[in-house]
Amino acid sequence: MVDVLEPQTAAHDDHGHDEHHGPSGIMNWLTSTDHKVIGLNYTVTSIIMLVIGGAFAMLIRAQLTTPNGSVVTLAQYNELFTMHGSVMIYLFAGPFAFGGLANYMVPIQIGAPDMAFPRLNALSYWLYLTGSITMLLGFAVAGGAANFGWVGYAPLSDALNAPGAGADLWIGALLLTGFSAIFTGVNLVATIFYLRAPGMTMFRMPIFTWNMLVTGILILLAFPVLTAGLVMLYADRHFGTHIYDANHGGVPILWQNIFWFWGHPEVYILALPFFGMVTEIIPVFSRKPLFGYKGMVFATIAIAALSTGVWAHHMFTTGTVLLPFFSFMTYLISIPTGIKFFNWIGSMWGGQIRFTAAMLFAIGFLITFLIGGITGIILASPPLDFFTHDTYFVVAHFHSVVMALVIGAMAGLYYWFPKITGRFLNERIGKAQFWFLFLGSTIFTMPGYLLGLKGMPRRMAVYTLHPEWQHLNTLSSVGAWMIGFSTILFVINAVKTTRSPKTAGPNPWDAHTLEWFTTSPPPHHNFYALPNIRSERPTWDYYHPDAPALTHDDHDPSHMPNAAKGATK
Amino acid sequence: MKTEARLLIGLGVFVLIMGIVYGIWSKELSGTVMLIGTGILGIFPGLYYRYWSKRMAGRPEDTDAPVDAGAGFIGSFPGSSIWPFVLGMGCWLMVLALVFGSWLAVIALPTITFALAGATAEGRRGGAASH
Ligand code: HEM
Ligand SMILES: [Cu+2]
DSSP, X not given: OOOOOOOOOHHHHHHHHHHOOSOOHHHHHHHBOOHHHHHHHHHHHHHHHHHHHHHHHHHHHHHHTSTTOOSSOHHHHHHHHHHHHHIIIIIIIHIIIIIIIHHHHHHHHTTOSSOSSHXXXXXXXXXXXXXXXXXXXXXXXXXXXXXXXXXXXXXXXXXXXXXXXXXHHHHHHHHHHHHHHXXXXXXXXXXXXXXXXXXXXXXXXXXXXXXXXXHHHHHHHHHHHHHHHHHHHHHHXXXXXXXXXXXXXXXXXXXXXXXXXXXXXXXXXXXXXXXXXXXXXXXXXXXXXXXXXXXXXXXXXXXXXXXXTOGGGGOGGGSOSOHHHHHHHHHHHHHHHHHHHHHHHHHHTTSOOOOOHHHHHHHHHHHHHHHHHHHXXXXXXXXXXXXXXXXXXXXXXXXXXXXXXXXXXXXXXXXHHHHHHSXXXXXXXXXXXXXXXXXXXXXXXXXXXXXXXXXXBSSOSOOTTOGGXXXXXXXXXXXXXXXXXXXXXXXXXXXXXTTSOOOOOXXXXXXXXXXXXXXXXXXXXSOSOOOOOOSSOHHHHHHOTTSOOOXXXXXXXXXXXXXXXXXXX | OHHHHHHHHHHHHHHHXXXXXXXXHHOOHHHHHHHXXXXXXXXXXXXXXXXXXXXXXXXXXXXXXXXXGGOSOOOOOBSBOSHHHHHHHHXXXXXXHHHHOGGGHHHHHHHHHHHHHHHHHHHHTTOTTBO
């Protein structure tokens, strides 16, 4: 590591190209162990998965636009919602967050040259890619893709009810992507524990990195449980065991316990990275330091801790769970989440807000996630859940949450795109995309809440007996197509940008964290130089020596960045 | 290293206590086992970090060290390697063997062995492309 104290310049960049080595083209794609290349591979692959899963969603909504739709058959509909949910959760949301942007940004944010285990990191990607192909192969085999929902409940997933190869491909895909996630978790934790730059204490790490650390730990706690559950499911299907088989003394509800013991932490494995992204974006575009840094960190840890004890709120209606325990624990999670919202608003309060596309998406994330959170509180109450379980109220609730994640993903992409490519995404297209995505998400989910209260069940291809549900369903479909259109805008923008000039420079947003200290894109092994790190805003401190971040624990003037700077020069 | 240890032990102890309360209250086995197991999974590595944090001097990343305190060798980072790809393909074939028949394992297992051997040899050499 080098010890000069200069921001990165174009002159350095030339040097970077000389230093670039290793194979290029397809061989580079196959053999690279650079976290930036792997992170980009992840990002692009997961966005393709978002488009595929989104296409399934468009078909679903087309089918539901009329009470007796004939877009797909009833059997195809079962495959569609299963694969839509599976692709979105297993192949888009998680990999995008912890394999894509985190892989790219975490090492740079802490001043590291790469992930701790670069070859393991590459293996993660190959397991993810092959897992994705395996899942989609389901459509190509006799009997079709898996059709028992993304949760694979026993006994729907047993050999009798799901005899085809599609179900085994689904299990195989989850084994591959599960190990991929575990390896990424190992890498994130080891990198953050061992490869931080001098001065980068734990409580100076960017909040995005903190969130990825906690996400990594959650992955390590949760995913092995799912993998074990899947192995037992496979054994039941092929090796004659009866673990989930009630007819032979097995316990079907065990699958639900195992699945949700992974499944609820997974909700936070998906959400925490996006919390982290907006926590980076909001202060930068409000020209303020983050409000409540330590509160943010402790809220993240508290969310992770509590998330391991709430799984059976997905099982209230089974009649086998301790209702008060799970209801109470679920309510507790709203406290740290509330702290986060308070701090996000506090970070904007009184700031000079710049409404860039990234900032708009970040605010859209807050609003949409808040709606999902509030309806989640309704569902956490067993009497209310008994009434709404397995209706469109639930579908609308978790789509408020996951659409917030998609909006958050866009916030991250618009924010970091200049860092990754040196080019800005077009802001005008970005803002148009934002309004279509944000309003589309609202128009798509709101009718769902009402339909759920009227009693429309989920996973149903026709509602012939209830033609009066059609208006709300049509409205919901219009929202869905607005979301689809917004995705097209994004693809156009990304493709168009590949021809625009590289004007970003190292620090276009006047941002806070280390990734904005190096060149855009960063060189091999990330840095030619690092600043002294004396606060959670090292890049800001460097560019604004007279307006240093007075941090929570740093009131000693000799620790001020400008003093430190004078000392090293 | 202290903060790292506290984080893991804190999480582990919390989940462990939750598991005990849950077990006594619900008398439901699977959740109790998973919670207690998860708690231990946090405490174990946490104790390991604590052990080391007591025995080693403060690392530059845990203090107000100047940035050149990190100069020198920090690890070897292979620039590129074909083995993760080969290993990934082997694992994929192995999973496909679960679906389409064990004959695929005849290709999968040698591929995995070959890749592991290749990766190990590359690691021993310090990695052909590493620096
Ligand atoms: C383009 C926007 C989207 C639309 C229009 C959409 C639409 C739908 C609809 C209508 C259903 C219910 C199907 C039924 O129960 O019959 C559904 C289910 C589901 N969606 Fe989405 N969705 C979208 C995006 C997402 C995203 C981004 C995720 C996750 C990251 C997601 C995850 C799921 C899951 C897990 C299910 C449950 C599948 C099951 O019941 O097994 N969706 N979606
Ligand atoms: Cu949950």
